[in-house]
Amino acid sequence: MNKLTASRLGSVALCAVLLSGCTTSTPNDSEVTSELVIDGPGRHNATGDVAAIASIQYDSPPDHILDAQRCSGVVVAPKWVLTAANCLRLGPETPIGEADGKAPERCPGPPQDPGSSVSWQFKIRLGATRTGTPIRVTATVAHPDFDFGAHAPAKPMSDIALLKLAEPANVKPIPIADHDLPPGTPTSQLGWGHQPVCTSRIPNELQQLDSVALPSSRCGRATQFEFCTATIRTASGVQGQCVGDSGAPILAQSPGGPVVAGVASRGGRHCGDSPGIYTSAAGFRQWINSVINSSGS
Incomplete structure (x- = not known):
């Protein structure tokens, strides 16, 4: 260094x-x-031990989207994953249809309206790959003050959120x-x-x-x-x-x-x-x- x-x-x-x-x-x-x-x-x-690290993915049946990679996160309690609030409100972080890891044909576009995620069904897969056993997300809780900078720097951006899992993750938080x-x-x-x-x-x-x-x-x-x-x-x-x-x-x-x-x-x-x-x-x-x-x- x-x-x-x-x-x-x-x-x-x-x-x-x-x-x-x-x-x-x-x-x-x-x-x-x-x-x-x-x-x-x-x-x-x-x-090292990455068992508690989450690949956050979503399905959107109306859009015929399955296993789309969205964000990353970490298990901090048996049924809770910590992540960023922007993961819940913006459009896909990686281009739609690129969940299989192929080289993208286009770059992600500008952030989409929060309503674009209304049909998303979130899930996580844990560990070193994005293909582990999925665990369904039953609730998403973004910090109530999150505004992605609309009032920054007057107040904290509060870009933080929690995902509640349908079942406890079999890993050490x-x-x-x-x-x-x-x-x-x-x-x-x-x-x-x-x-x-x-x-x-x-x-x-x-x-x-x-x-x-x-x-x-x-x-x-x-x-x-x-x-x-x-x-x-x-x-x-x-x-x-x-x-x-x-x-x-x-x-x-x-x-x-x-x-x-x-x-x-x-x-x-x-x-x-x-x-x-x-x-x-x-x-x-x-x-x-x-x-x-x-x-x-």
Whole structure:
């Protein structure tokens, strides 16, 4: 990496996230403000335990659509998946008819009217591929303040949502982080994004993109309860949050294992041309818990 050394990032990984009494210092703004782009391997097939990571798909019988890839998400309670609210209100994130992963013949069009999703029947498939056993979604709960930026930055965008499952997922949920990530914290995004957008296939394997959290001063378009990560410079070009990544969990390590730091909300006009912006899971922890607890499951 550039100015942030691997040894420093290793220390941050152990001490920055949720660890009381840790004396290792974390990078301050002056050390990370120039790190909008860092060197790294870029997207690769996800490693480790990804059983709780969800491919969010939908069927739309009136439109003769089956198994369309929509977004990504993560199991945070036995019957609940955390994702982005924009996954419920906009048009298909990947072109209709591309669920089989073939190279798209066209790019996604502009966002559709929220009414376009009224006939969608959501489901999830868990793990490293998009072809696992489906679990039906029985309810979708978007944050009541979500407006996808209509009033930003006057109030938080609140791009966060929960999906209730018809049956408990047979996986270990990943807990929500207690606090926002300090700048410089190593992160891993797990989702179904792909780039170049108009010439690449939807991946058959879950994709991982490793980065670091940036200070809020470097997240120009972020609102309250959001954070951003650096884009990645690879041998083939710059990579970052991309089409297919909406709702993707971004994980960080805590003493007890991985925690959900946030979910992917939006990137730049082109993949990797600006830091990816994420909704902070810790910032909405109280709302998440209230929805799950009020359901009795």
